[in-house]
Amino acid sequence: MCRIAILENYSLFCSGIRPILDKITEFEVVTEAKQLTEFVALIKKSNPDVIIIDVIHCDQDGILPVKKIRSKTTKTPILLVISKEYSEYFENYIALGVNGLLCNSSNPADLVDAVKTLKNGGDYFPQKVWILLKEYLRSKRIDIVPERSTSKLLTSRELDILKLFCKGYTYKEIANNLNISPRTVETHKKNISTKLNVRSTAEMVEYAVHNNLT
Known part of the structure; x- marks a missing residue:
């Protein structure tokens, strides 16, 4: 069983994530919150296998939540849901120890694949993310x-x-x-x-x- 924690601040978006995860028998959403302080306290108690953060609706473009969470758990893999507008932050996410990036335009199968990959100890950076990262790095x-x-x-x-x-x-x-x-x-x-x-x-x-x- 893969225990999952979700942090997002936009209920309509989250309503699209959880039903997808709930359909997978080996997945269990053990923590779900909108506020960072509450979320950090909950993940300490629920001990999830994978953490999902919707950075599109988070403070400071997701940097602060990742820092806070990484200060409490250094090993739990983190998957960020992002859009192409966040490519300038990809380096920061990676440097902070994020294990996967998933574009918000991805299909449900990609979300399932990402969670399974992180649960099994791998990184999830699909081709779309590499293209955005390379374009940004080349620009600077x-x-x-x-x-x-x-x-x-x-x-x-x-x-x-x-x-x-x-x-x-x-x-x-x-x-x-x-x-x-x-x-x-x-x-x-x-x-x-x-x-x-x-x-x-x-x-x-x-x-x-x-x-x-x-």
């Missing part, structure tokens, strides 16, 4: 000279895998594209992360964008 990119050439840091296969992650491909899609196993893709990603000194897929993509690898 300055010349960055890496301490060492990326081409010397990574093997040709690692570069191929990095580029596919930047396109929003999943482990399975990358594996099919390169005729290797998803486990091998995972191993390559760990090696890439170690070599580039990044902690997540999002940081890996940000590095690639800054260094003109996409």
Whole structure:
């Protein structure tokens, strides 16, 4: 059973989220609130597996709620519901430890997939989010000279895998594209992360964008 907590400040929007989650037998909404203070107190008691925040109707573009929640729970995965107008904050969300971003125009199946992915320990950043993030990063990119050439840091296969992650491909899609196993893709990603000194897929993509690898 996946225990879910929802923070939103717009009841009509939330009425679209909960019915979707309630249809999934392995999901249980254990906490639902509109106010941050109340929500933080409730998640401490309910101990959810996944936290969903509608940042579109939150204070300070969702930054404050994420900070408050992360100060109380560092491990519980957080999924933010966002729109393209929030792309300038994607870096901040990622730096604060958000595990997934879901566009408000996504379909119900995407919401279910996102929750399941976070529950299983993965990150959920679909292709639409990567495109928005890359467009924003490119709009503000300055010349960055890496301490060492990326081409010397990574093997040709690692570069191929990095580029596919930047396109929003999943482990399975990358594996099919390169005729290797998803486990091998995972191993390559760990090696890439170690070599580039990044902690997540999002940081890996940000590095690639800054260094003109996409």
